[in-house]
Amino acid sequence: MMNDKVGISSLSKNCKSCGSELTGKYCSTCGEKKYNPLEDLSIIKFIEHSIDILIHLDSKVFKTFKMLFFYPGMLTSSFISGRRVSYMKPFQLFILAGALFYLLIPSSNAYFSTVEDLKGNDVLVSLVHYNVDNKINEKAIQYHISREQVVKSVIERTIHSSKLYLFTILPFWALFLFALFHKSNQFYVSHLLFSLHCFTFFLLIHMLYLYVLSWFMNSEPLSYLIPLFIIFVIYVFLAVRKVYHPGILASLMKCMIACSAFLFLLELYRESITVLTLFIL
Numbered sequence: 163m164m165n166d167k168v169g170i171s172s173l174s175k176n177c178k179s180c181g182s183e184l185t186g187k188y189c190s191t192c193g194e195k196k197y198n199p200l201e202d203l204s205i206i207k208f209i210e211h212s213i214d215i216l217i218h219l220d221s222k223v224f225k226t227f228k229m230l231f232f233y234p235g236m237l238t239s240s241f242i243s244g245r246r247v248s249y250m251k252p253f254q255l256f257i258l259a260g261a262l263f264y265l266l267i268p269s270s271n272a273y274f275s276t277v278e279d280l281k282g283n284d285v286l287v288s289l290v291h292y293n294v295d296n297k298i299n300e301k302a303i304q305y306h307i308s309r310e311q312v313v314k315s316v317i318e319r320t321i322h323s324s325k326l327y328l329f330t331i332l333p334f335w336a337l338f339l340f341a342l343f344h345k346s347n348q349f350y351v352s353h354l355l356f357s358l359h360c361f362t363f364f365l366l367i368h369m370l371y372l373y374v375l376s377w378f379m380n381s382e383p384l385s386y387l388i389p390l391f392i393i394f395v396i397y398v399f400l401a402v403r404k405v406y407h408p409g410i411l412a413s414l415m416k417c418m419i420a421c422s423a424f425l426f427l428l429e430l431y432r433e434s435i436t437v438l439t440l441f442i443l
Contacts, residue, residue, distance in 0.1 A: 226250040230363055234397050235404025238356045242347070242405070252358040256329065259365040264325045267372050274324035275432045277313045277440070294440070301443055312443070320439045327435065328365075331427050332357050338423040342416045346406040356405055361424075364394050395421050 176182065177189040177196075187196050226249045229237045237249060250258070263270075280294045301312045332354065339353035347353065371390050399417040402408065408416065 222248065222250050226255060230359060235401030238359045238401065238405050241355050242352050252355055256358050256362045259362045260325055260328060263365055263369040266369055269321060270372055271321065272368065272372065273328060273432055273435070274320040275436045277316055277436065280433060280436060297440055301440070315443060316436065316440050319443070320436050323439060324435045328431070331431050332361060334427055335361070335424055339420060342420060343406045346408070356401065360398055360401060363397055367393060
């Protein structure tokens with residue numbers, strides 16, 4: 163009796179989401195399915211819906227990662243041309259890559275500079291003339307703790323925060339790409355898509371590289387980055403050829419400029435996140 167009452171009172175000729183009049187099983191205005199609680203709230207329907215989501219999600223993830231890893235630039239090219247329904251959304255993919263990196267390599271200092279590094283001739287420190295030693299002393303006096311405790315607190319906070327704000331690099335790298343390839347594609351968002359996919363690839367191979375490396379050594383020497391960046395440069399070169407279609411020589415030159423810009427922004431980010439953490443500590 164209760165089910166009958168719910169079913170009768172809930173059935174409507176209007177869409178539950180937008181209020182438009184329904185003329186079929188789906189709303190012609192917003193696409194919402196016509197609501198029928200006797201069907202939609204049944205156990206069988208719930209199980210069918212859950213299985214359907216898992217199957218389609220698995221299919222999308224597999225297709226997206228396959229395209230990202232083995233066909234450089236193809237994913238970006240597909241999105242630019244409007245073929246999107248079969249793949250994960252670019253920013254969704256980037257967030258997933260960042261989450262995987264955070265879960266598998268939680269203690270990595272790959273995306274922030276240590277306080278000791280900032281005492282050298284780093285990009286940001288040189289640009290803004292930021293005195294790290296003075297700031298450490300200021301914080302030690304302010305909180306009545308030692309310099310070593312200040313440094314430890316900065317590292318503990320930066321380990322986590324450095325992976326959360328990596329997306330801030332994307333719009334700036336996309337600007338570099340727009341300057342390089344605006345004749346091939348005049349839309350800034352197209353270059354943002356390119357930067358998202360390439361950076362996602364970099365995050366994933368970096369994560370795998372560090373994970374394998376952790377089995378053989380405890381530290382992360384600078385030299386370990388060389389094979390990683392060689393792989394990334396080759397990937398970007400192939401992606402540039404696919405998305406922007408320049409000649410081989412032009413692709414190589416612009417690829418080197420684009421990768422140099424990426425490395426510059428990455429280093430600037432590493433220093434900035436540490437300086438900011440020290441500043442707001």
